Amino acid sequence: MPADLAVIGLGPLGLPLAQAAVAAGIPTVGYRTGPEAGSLSPAELRRMLSGGFRTATNPADLGRVRTAVICAPTPRDADGRLDLSQVEAAARTLAEHLRPHTTVILESAVYPGATEEFLLPLLEETSGLRAGRDFHLAHSPSRVDPGSRAFTPANTPKVIGGLTPACTESAAAFYGRLTDKVVRARGLREAETVQLLETNFRHVNIALVNEMAVLCHDLGVDLWDVVRCAETKPFGFEAFRPGPGVGGHSVPLDHAGRPGSTLRMVELAQQVNNRMPRYVVQRAAALLNEHGKSARGARVLLLGVTYKADLADEQGAPAREIAIRLMELGAAVSYHDPHVPSWSVLDRPVPRADSLYEAAADADLTILLQQHRTYDLQGLSVKAQLLLDTRGATPTGAAHRL
Incomplete structure (x- = not known):
């Protein structure tokens, strides 16, 4: 069965997304960006495989999907800034096989402006396609609560911000298959800054207490x-x-x-x-x-x-x-x-x-x-x-x- 979704990065962000997609009946292919910390129990893996999930080793498989979500980790570098090297590698691999009309979504944690200033040029230069015209580009901050029994992808609203209104709607249509509620941001930077605010809110309040x-x-x-x-x-x-x-x-x-x-x-x-x-x-x-x-x-x-x-x-x-x-x-x-x-x-x-x-x-x-x-x-x-x-x-x- 051909995959409908490619999840690039099978760590703590990508695996929960892949699980949710398979549970929603979406044929999904996973592509690793490096040694990642995400893990599945044998029972979870069996359920995903029986639901249509498979791990790709051939990058060409990324060019056969309608939606590709980049979930590569962005750890701190030596200077304390986000290291986007795995996002870059994922983008270049995807861009080599990117087809027109594909929806590309970034879920990795990035600074405001990175989707347009960092990811977009990588995709366009390698693929020869133009974002917003030939393919859709959007950002959706990851909202994973590992191990939570109360909050799952299905009942956690997803924020979407696209390069263009059409990009936003294309991404919203995809996430609408996974979650009960989709929230549309005004654009890419607003969606990126949502995660900035949510993460910092947690850390500031923990510091206070x-x-x-x-x-x-x-x-x-x-x-x-x-x-x-x-x-x-x-x-x-x-x-x-x-x-x-x-x-x-x-x-x-x-x-x-x-x-x-x-x-x-x-x-x-x-x-x-x-x-x-x-x-x-x-x-x-x-x-x-x-x-x-x-x-x-x-x-x-x-x-x-x-x-x-x-x-x-x-x-x-x-x-x-x-x-x-x-x-x-x-x-x-x-x-x-x-x-x-x-x-x-x-x-x-x-x-x-x-x-x-x-x-x-x-x-x-x-x-x-x-x-x-x-x-x-x-x-x-x-x-x-x-x-x-x-x-x-x-x-x-x-x-x-x-």
Whole structure:
């Protein structure tokens, strides 16, 4: 069966899109742009294959579809800016086989203006076709909530912005097959800036509540109770909760790709959030001292080393920096995570606890970094000699909270 859709990039953005498309009955071909972190369970892969999904190794397959969506990752480069090299490679590969009347959509996180200024010339120069006349070009910010059971592609509105009104409508017609609601932006830059705002909104608010966590600890105030009470306000407030650091694939962007366009508040938020792993280690060392123990030689068990609960993805998780800093203090670090069978830090394997309760009882300090569903926090709080809860997930009074 010929594919109707090509998803270019099978990482954390592309795989959920491909799954949603197959579930909607759209024959889909996936094309890898490099070593990508997305993963499927055997059951999910069987469902996708039976629904018409296949992985392409021949780039010519990209020229046989009506819609091509670029989902290549855009990590930070050495200067802290978005690295668009995988988007460029994907665009050049697609452009070599691009046919007239194809709809090309970029879902990768980019700075405002990148679709028109960066992607468009690559597609036109290689293909010899003209965007807006020979093929449609649009941007749709990815809205993936990995592992969420409440928010799926079907019930999450998709924002669309096209180079021309016809481009917008063509992209909207495609996404209308996947989701209950399509929201049309005025153009490409507005659609690109939606993701900029959404991502930065999350990071700024997490930074605020992280600073509040440090302040409340110093004041002897229970922040978790403060948040519980504050979120009863029906207007003007959205609850965020502190944690040991911010991970994931969606990174804050404190500039818009141009000199002089720095967002000072986002820049400060990054600094605050980046300090949290260090603060966790400071709290850990202080707790050990309060109980007559030194960090040097202490047995420290880390619970949950992924960036999000109930996922195996470690991208940007604060656990790695926390482990490094503990090791620098001379602590003997071990870990437990039901989703991570092996874990290395600084190219050294970290011992994995097989029996969770025995490991917690044996450790001088247990630090809850990620609240996986399988963790019995009440039982852990009883077994652990000393428990630092960075997620506020344990029963009140059962552990020391961040």
